[in-house]
Amino acid sequence: MMTAEALGRPVCTATIGHDDAVNVTIDGVNRTFASMPDAIGFLAGTAGDLGRPVKVTAFDPSSTTQPEASLIVSEDGSVDADSSVPMKKRPPRRSTPRPAQAGINTQREISAGNEVPVEIGSTPIGTAPTAESVLVIETAQNEPSESPAVIRVPARTVEVSPEPVSELAPKAQPTPQPAPAAIQVEPGDARIQLRPEVRAEKKAAPAREGWRGWLNATFKANLAPSAPEQDSRERRARIQRPLDAHRTMAVIQLKGGATKTTVAYHLAATYGRIRGGNILAGEFNENQGTLGERALAGSHDRTTLDLIRNLGTVTRRTSDLVRYIRPQGDDRIHVLASPPEGADRRRVDGTSVKAAHDVLLSLYNLILLDTGNSAQASTWQAAVDVADSLVFVAQNKEDDCRLLEATVEGVKAQGDADKFARSILVVTNTAQPNTERLTRLKEYGKTIGLAAVIVVPFDESLQEGRAFDYEALNPATRRAYEDATVALTNQL
Incomplete structure (x- = not known):
């Protein structure tokens, strides 16, 4: 059924590189992904756009048995074998048995009418047969010298003379072997993967952090990870969970200076450092x-306004955005900044925001949108409309609480209240946090149906508009942003 629905167009290929990067080509247009889950998610998105599965020819040059496979990728991200196309396999390397050398005692293993020369070890000829004999098969002399292959098979032993066998003697014909039964594969079978040998890290891997990790690295010990390290691995695994499509999150709060920019950047940086891939903070x-x-400066000063003005010249290739985005080093994300105050903003409206987002969404796996302070602005409304999830933010301050309620009402008025269940609230504590107010904020998040409320501790490195430096964050701050990223990923 699935094969019948997947037509010949578009022509899709997926080539796996030595670094596990995947190059996907759709009708001649190339896209490169850092990992296989990202490539599968993109192909699933293409299938969703078409409303039917797509055929994909997968090439794995490093595979010694199956360099090419024809697959079907459906809208939900499941991958099945295309039963209408036979799998191409590389033939196994052949080796020619070398004749037994003169002067060496030999015996023959007779099983099912086949005779195989066997080198005698310490067992004398004529001893009682055992349930299992050892066959030593030597390769031809013109092949590289290797240890003889040892195969254990049931057999019976008979004594033979060491003289060579005459070439005129009739040879026993091998018993025909039945053809192997066809393997039946159900949809969603875990065996159908482009790279079945690539596996996620096991949770039981030895410790790498703390004194346990030091002992393991220094003395080759095998100590298990501590509970905090195990928790960290579980958070990272959840952040790295494959998604079925590219996603957008809008960070919103009508109050200025409420940490929207800080939260948007550090959520994106957490994704970049742990998950990787194409991630944008816009x-x-x-x-x-x-x-x-506050982000790293780029080699240019172009902004979203310049991108909007030149959308007609931007194709759906990441290389076309080099003139507009700013790479952020070890954070492994890109930043797209807003224009300065004195710029002509007449072209930055809701329509242009949606047009720019449509292009960006085809190039970035995850987009974090930093928004403005007016629910009546078409740019704010467009950002909320295109977002799959919302990130409400507030500092532990009374005026932030009041404007948080106004922000929620603005989303309701726009008809996007159904997104609350996929959204979170990030509360940033002040130097002297109010416990009672923090409790009210948590209860409010539960009341409106948010998926989670995450509290970020006070961090001196994030104060007074300083430049962002992920390495300078306190461990508790990093943990809070990882928790927020996990909560978001669970809803995407």
Whole structure:
């Protein structure tokens, strides 16, 4: 059924590189992904756009048995073998048995009418046969010298003379072997994978952190990870969970200075450092933002306004965005900053934001949108509309609480209240946090049906508009952003 639905167009191929990167070609247009889950997610998105599965020819040059396979990728991300195309396999290497050398005692293993020369070890000829004999098969002399292959098979032993066998003697004919039964594969079978040998890290791997990790690295010990390290591995595994499509999250709060930019950047950086792939922190708002000022500077000063003005020249290739985005080093993300206050903003409206987002979504696996401060602005409304999930933010301050309620009402008025169940609230504590207010914020998040409320501790490195430096974050701050990223990923 699935094979019948997947037509010959578009023509899709997936080639796996030595670094496990995957190059996907759809009708001649190339896309490169850092991992196989990202490539499968992109192909599943293509199938979703078409409303039917797509055929994919997968090439794995490093495979010694199956360099090419024809697969079917469905809208939900499941991968099945295309039963209409036979799997191509490389033939096994052949080796020619070398004749037994003169002067060496030999015996023959007779089983099912076949005779195989066997080198005698310490067992004398004529001893009682055993249930299992050892066959030593030597390769031809013109092949590289290797240890003889040892195969254990049931057989019976008879004594023979050491003289060579005459070439005129009739040879026993091998018994025909039945053809192997065809393997029946059900949809979703885990055996159908482009790279079955690639596996996720086992949770039981030895410790790498703390004193346990030091002992393992220094003395080759095999100590299990501590509970905190095990928790960290589980969080990372959940953040790295494959997604079935590219996703967008909008960070919103109507109050200025409520940590929207800080939260948007550090959520993106957490994804970049742990998950990897194409990730963007973009700024689309009606006022000048600070994302471009606090992130690493680029080789240019172009902004979202320049991108919008030149959308007609941007094809769906990441290389076309080099003139607009700013790479962020070890954070492994890109930043797209808003224009300065004095720029002509007449073209930055809801329609242009959606047009730019449509292009960006085809190039980035995850997009974090930093928004403005007005629910009436078309840019704010467009950002909320295109988002799959919302990230409400607030500091542990009374005015932040009041405007958080106004933000929630703005989302409801726009008709996007159904997104609350896939959204979270990130509360950033002040130097002297109010415990009672923090409790109210948590209860409010539960009342409106948010998926999670995450509290980020006070961190001196994030104060007073300083430049972002992920390495300078306190361990508790990093943990909080990982928790927020896990909560978001669970809803995507």
